[in-house]
Amino acid sequence: MDIDFELKKRADFFNTQLEKFLDGGNPESLYNAARHLPLAGGKRLRPCFSLISCEAVKGDIIKVIPLAIALELIHNFTLIHDDIMDKSKLRRNLPTVHVKFGEPSAINAGDLLFIKAFESMHNISIDCSIFKNVEFGFIDFIKEICEGQQLDMDFENKQTVNEEEYLEMIRKKTAVFFQFAAEAGAIIGGGTQDEINALNEYGLNAGLGFQIWDDYLDISSDEITLGKDIGNDIRNGKKTLIAVHCLNNAVGDDKELLDRIFGNINAAENEVRQVYDLFKKLKSIDYAKNTALNYISTAKNVLDKLPDSEAKQLLLELADYSIKRNK
């Protein structure tokens, strides 16, 4: 099975539906700003999670498309607002929405995608009480995303973050997305309660694995040059799992080194290198890598509860996909 081909097939189908859904609208200035990011491509991983989960319970993926659109719009709404908060200039190789359209229109475009996501939810053809149940889960996970975003921002100014707090942050900021996508895809697909629960767990664990692997990739892909990204993360005191592990395990001189350099915006090149070397010495990078692999492995094991099918095979490969990908 060629996972890239299978994902692209679904993403292409999804894109056609998304373009249709986002077509038109007045005033054009608002709708153009709102379309800029969601129509700029991307892997459509969240939609794929919901589509393939639906397939895995033998559901009709056409019924899941409105959910998949809603998920992608919420993802894009959070990216637009996060980019304003982080003052990011580029996203998917394009200027961010606030750079291209100005900050006021970008805030408003994000808000529009937020409400359009709910509009799309209402296009799900499903029994009313199931709809309410799915929509309530949708609301709940979006609330967690707001909370996760705040935790992430708060962590930058926090001296110490323990692993539990870190995991809670990435669960809320990232993993709930995959958790809800997989669970709701299974509900709409008509899965049994056991299947729904299994796909919920699959999504959660895959989501956690993805995010931690992202932290790991950031540092390992940048390893040789120890380029701008790692340097900035160390200078900004970014609480990745690697940093959290190191902060919680360093003692004596190592601890003193971290206190002095980690989160010091003026740290010199050789100081950043010292922190990086400490990450290696305390095996923090390995620890993050192994933690990610464990979550991916748990995600895959949970799928034992599903009957064998091509879609199940695809979900297994999708979990592994995260630990193959490059930045």
Added chain:
Amino acid sequence: MDIDFELKKRADFFNTQLEKFLDGGNPESLYNAARHLPLAGGKRLRPCFSLISCEAVKGDIIKVIPLAIALELIHNFTLIHDDIMDKSKLRRNLPTVHVKFGEPSAINAGDLLFIKAFESMHNISIDCSIFKNVEFGFIDFIKEICEGQQLDMDFENKQTVNEEEYLEMIRKKTAVFFQFAAEAGAIIGGGTQDEINALNEYGLNAGLGFQIWDDYLDISSDEITLGKDIGNDIRNGKKTLIAVHCLNNAVGDDKELLDRIFGNINAAENEVRQVYDLFKKLKSIDYAKNTALNYISTAKNVLDKLPDSEAKQLLLELADYSIKRNK
């Protein structure tokens, strides 16, 4: 009937429920930022519209509280984001959310109130298909609010705006709020389709009247001193109904004067005075006042379709209330 007393009674009851709904939440930094504005008071006009509409169809107002909370949260979410867009420093005599908590947390707090509004909608105890219907109206009006906000921003850079365009902007930015509040209050209260339609029209017309009266109050309350607000609105080229009327009726030298000064950020004090005098000469201020009064009158006439009751009397006075209030 003492309208101030009646509104305050409902606002007090509403505030208790709102405080309960917004209590707690993690992380505190986010929830404190999100509570700052909604718990800072205000007249709770939108909740009152929904509560009294429910009363007017002999419904139980307890059932409307979750809707009223949702409306107030959406109102506050738009204020928080609009204040960022407009760079406003004060709101309800307090620092705006972005001034007090920083812009990133303010964007996120607005987003949280947005999603909490949907959470509150799910607390409405009502038949599922009616719920879906009401929630769809909720989604639709929020979408219009985003569109109206964009139109308002776009108008500042537009040379000419006709009256139809202006009315469409305030309908979307403001009036739909009152329209939906009144309509949904009647639906949840179990009103007949005729009653629901009448309260929809009532809310729309009262909302349009309110907003135009606001423009009128801005200029008339500032008349003697011709203070900062009018000066800024003229220098920024703000498209109020007064300005729109004047721009569309000025010819010859008057037109030339407007073209030169209206929207000229560097206009001198005496030039601003000339524009103001032109507003008077072309009866643009009177025109706006009369237009507002007409909408209020229409709103009241529509209520003929409702049986007499104390609540109906209150709605009649509520419509007049807008044209009695001061800034």
